[in-house]
Amino acid sequence: MAEIVIDGLIKSFGATPVLRDVSLRVADGEFVSLLGPSGCGKTTLLRIVAGLETQDAGTVRIGARAVDDLAPKARDVAMVFQSYALYPYMTVAENIGLPLQMRRLSRAQRLPLIGASLPGTRAIRADIEAEIVKTAEGLGIGHLLDRRPGQLSGGQRQRVALARAMVRHPAAFLMDEPLSNLDAKLRVKARAEIAGLHRRLGATFVYVTHDQTEAMTMSDRVAVMMEGRIAQFAAPQTLYDDPETLAVAAFIGAPEINVLPAKRRGDGAVEVAGAVWSAALPDAGGAELHAGVRPESWRIAPRAAHADPAWLAAEVRHIEHLGSETLIHCALARGGHAVVARVEPALAAGFRAGDGASLAPDTTKVLYFGADGARLRGARPMAARIQPALAHHG
Amino acid sequence: MDRMTRRMSPAAFAFAAFRHAVLGLGSVLMLAPFVLMVAISLKPPGEIFAPVFTLLPETWAIWENYGAAFQRQPLARFLFNGFAITFAIFALQALTALPCAYALAKLRWRGRETTFVFVLLGLLIPPQVTAIPLYILMWQLGILDTYAAIVMPSAISVFGIFLMRQFFRTVPDDLIHAARLDGLGEFAIVWRIMLPTAIPALIAFGILSFVWNWNEFFWPLIVVQSEELAPPPLGIVFFANAEAGTAYGPLMAAATVVNAPLVLAFLFAQRWFIDGVTMTGVK
Ligand SMILES: Nc1ncnc2c1ncn2[C@@H]1O[C@H](COP(=O)(O)OP(=O)(O)OP(=O)(O)O)[C@@H](O)[C@H]1O
Ligand SMILES: [Mg+2]
Numbered sequence: 271m272a273e274i275v276i277d278g279l280i281k282s283f284g285a286t287p288v289l290r291d292v293s294l295r296v297a298d299g300e301f302v303s304l305l306g307p308s309g310c311g312k313t314t315l316l317r318i319v320a321g322l323e324t325q326d327a328g329t330v331r332i333g334a335r336a337v338d339d340l341a342p343k344a345r346d347v348a349m350v351f352q353s354y355a356l357y358p359y360m361t362v363a364e365n366i367g368l369p370l371q372m373r374r375l376s377r378a379q380r381l382p383l384i385g386a387s388l389p390g391t392r393a394i395r396a397d398i399e400a401e402i403v404k405t406a407e408g409l410g411i412g413h414l415l416d417r418r419p420g421q422l423s424g425g426q427r428q429r430v431a432l433a434r435a436m437v438r439h440p441a442a443f444l445m446d447e448p449l450s451n452l453d454a455k456l457r458v459k460a461r462a463e464i465a466g467l468h469r470r471l472g473a474t475f476v477y478v479t480h481d482q483t484e485a486m487t488m489s490d491r492v493a494v495m496m497e498g499r500i501a502q503f504a505a506p507q508t509l510y511d512d513p514e515t516l517a518v519a520a521f522i523g524a525p526e527i528n529v530l531p532a533k534r535r536g537d538g539a540v541e542v543a544g545a546v547w548s549a550a551l552p553d554a555g556g557a558e559l560h561a562g563v564r565p566e567s568w569r570i571a572p573r574a575a576h577a578d579p580a581w582l583a584a585e586v587r588h589i590e591h592l593g594s595e596t597l598i599h600c601a602l603a604r605g606g607h608a609v610v611a612r613v614e615p616a617l618a619a620g621f622r623a624g625d626g627a628s629l630a631p632d633t634t635k636v637l638y639f640g641a642d643g644a645r646l647r648g649a650r651p652m653a654a655r656i657q658p659a660l661a662h663h664g
Numbered sequence: 665m666d667r668m669t670r671r672m673s674p675a676a677f678a679f680a681a682f683r684h685a686v687l688g689l690g691s692v693l694m695l696a697p698f699v700l701m702v703a704i705s706l707k708p709p710g711e712i713f714a715p716v717f718t719l720l721p722e723t724w725a726i727w728e729n730y731g732a733a734f735q736r737q738p739l740a741r742f743l744f745n746g747f748a749i750t751f752a753i754f755a756l757q758a759l760t761a762l763p764c765a766y767a768l769a770k771l772r773w774r775g776r777e778t779t780f781v782f783v784l785l786g787l788l789i790p791p792q793v794t795a796i797p798l799y800i801l802m803w804q805l806g807i808l809d810t811y812a813a814i815v816m817p818s819a820i821s822v823f824g825i826f827l828m829r830q831f832f833r834t835v836p837d838d839l840i841h842a843a844r845l846d847g848l849g850e851f852a853i854v855w856r857i858m859l860p861t862a863i864p865a866l867i868a869f870g871i872l873s874f875v876w877n878w879n880e881f882f883w884p885l886i887v888v889q890s891e892e893l894a895p896p897p898l899g900i901v902f903f904a905n906a907e908a909g910t911a912y913g914p915l916m917a918a919a920t921v922v923n924a925p926l927v928l929a930f931l932f933a934q935r936w937f938i939d940g941v942t943m944t945g946v947k
Contacts, residue, residue, distance in 0.1 A: 317841070320841070320845060321844075322844060322845070341844070342841075343844065343845060343846070343847040343848075347845070349841070349842070351838040355836065355838035357857060359860035359861060359863075360860075368846050369845075369847055372846055372847030372852075373847055434842075434846070
């Protein structure tokens with residue numbers, strides 16, 4: 271068991287900077303996701319932690335040890351790869367057993383024929399065999415031990431990859447999009463299984479994904495990576511409710527947060543596409559702002575005209591029924607901005623494409639960002655600002 | 665067949681016929697010497713120079729010719745030499761090519777690309793060019809007229825390195841990463857992870873290596889004087905010289921025997937050979 275401390279990592283491939291000063295502290299036993307768009311350097315970061323890639327600058331500490339000079343095998347971490355990287359010419363049992371063989375048997379004991387006759391080899395091999403079976407059965411792949419990876423389904427391969435990582439009880443697990451090759455149904459199931467595995471093992475997990483649902487549902491904390499930097503590192507709900515930057519706000523949440531250009535007015539309120547919203551904003555931060563409204567923060571009413579100046583006139587463009595909720599896509603009358611509102615299905619019944627509608631946000635939930643994308647925080651009710659205590663397992 | 669020809673336009677049919685004719689003619693030209701070789705090896709001396717050529721003899725002389733081939737010369741010894749030499753060469757080539765190819769394909773080090781250019785240049789150098797320096801080297805080492813002198817110059821095959829490197833490049837990096845995390849050293853990765861995935865390519869290379877070295881005549885001719893070290897082609901020449909070219913039947917019988925392993929090896933491994941070659945195709 272170990273905490274992972276990443277400090278000031280910098281890495282370029284040739285002239286391309288991939289990591290620009292990444293620092294991250296993952297607590298012992300914590301489940302942290304690295305979430306970010308494709309190409310932002312998640313895999314590179316994970317590889318550096320595992321020792322498969324060398325950083326240009328910065329340090330990595332696992333537990334009490336700085337591991338920068340240690341070979342991958344000495345770092346006591348296991349990795350699950352996106353492609354699973356199972357050894358194609360070994361059986362499932364051999365795949366799972368290889369890390370144990372390499373660790374417990376001496377070089378001589380590993381030799382074919384001769385090795386078997388050396389003292390102790392037989393007992394160690396029997397132990398390894400027992401652990402392979404135990405690990406495989408724990409993951410429900412006990413009946414597949416004699417197969418080769420080519421004869422397995424995607425879900426089964428993923429479990430073999432997990433078993434190979436688990437079997438040596440590493441201090442930390444590094445997982446690089448282990449579910450991205452599974453179909454949607456299987457992915458939901460595997461998500462729950464990995465979360466369960468984390469609870470059972472109590473090991474530190476660093477989980478790379480570009481699927482925000484995965485990150486949000488499984489993690490204690492999520493590190494959002496963008497362009498080689500950690501944009502924000504916080505609990506999932508905090509990322510959603512209280513993003514630090516416009517980029518994070520836009521990345522987290524589906525459908526995306528609605529971003530509208532806003533103007534600060536003298537009286538502290540802001541003007542958005544002709545409507546006036548009350549807002550408590552700090553004095554600094556310039557006149558041009560971005561107002562971010564989550565789809566579920568809208569209130570929506572039929573008819574484009576509304577007496578209250580906080581309401582925006584709009585036209586319904588199209589409606590998506592998702593069963594548990596309904597998305598109403600509108601275009602604002604002033605400026606033509608597209609916005610999405612998420613409402614109860616019952617509430618949506620009165621709307622048709624082409625109808626007029628008016629929209630107003632719950633003004634306590636509007637997120638404001640400066641022209642540079644940095645969050646502007648006002649004197650809003652504190653309850654929404656308190657960061658949830660870092661939940662992790664002891 | 666009928667349906668196919670009917671659906672073809674006359675022009676397409678003519679072209680297909682032409683294509684087959686050219687290919688057919690080509691294969692006849694290629695096969696003719698072999699057919700002749702086998703035919704002569706079956707005939708008694710009187711029939712070999714008969715004015716009318718027949719494929720099959722009137723009186724069969726299999727026993728006489730093949731018996732003579734094995735008795736009048738140490739043909740079995742030549743065959744043994746052939747197998748021993750080609751096997752030793754291939755083993756050494758695999759032993760050197762696999763780690764080199766791995767380093768060139770998968771490890772990152774300064775000078776890698778330059779080294780690879782040298783490997784490619786090595787492909788362009790005909791073996792005759794290096795024959796004299798190598799001969800002097802063998803002489804200085806005092807190993808002229810030994811198996812080692814035949815084997816050593818072929819122990820490193822740039823073609824093998826090139827072929828395996830192309831193949832290794834198609835192996836995903838993650839497989840190697842996984843192996844490093846599982847505790848394998850770089851050599852263990854070569855033998856336990858890369859080698860098994862490369863078996864088809866290695867077999868393809870093995871067959872090419874076998875064919876080349878089995879047929880190798882030039883180099884053994886230079887370094888070998890003793891008849892008992894001669895590989896098959898050289899052995900046959902020793903024999904032909906000794907017998908002053910009179911006994912064509914036994915000579916062709918010996919040639920047939922010497923060629924048989926090549927044909928068998930190719931037939932046996934044809935599937936692997938074609939798989940391996942296409943798999944290393946440039947992607
Ligand atoms: N070995 C390499 N040589 C050169 N460039 C590389 C190498 N590995 C990664 N890169 C580059 O570094 C950047 C980050 O790659 P990385 O694989 O870390 O992204 P990622 O966040 O894991 O993306 P994805 O979600 O698509 O897996 C990419 O632009 C990629 O092209
Ligand atoms: Mg990646």
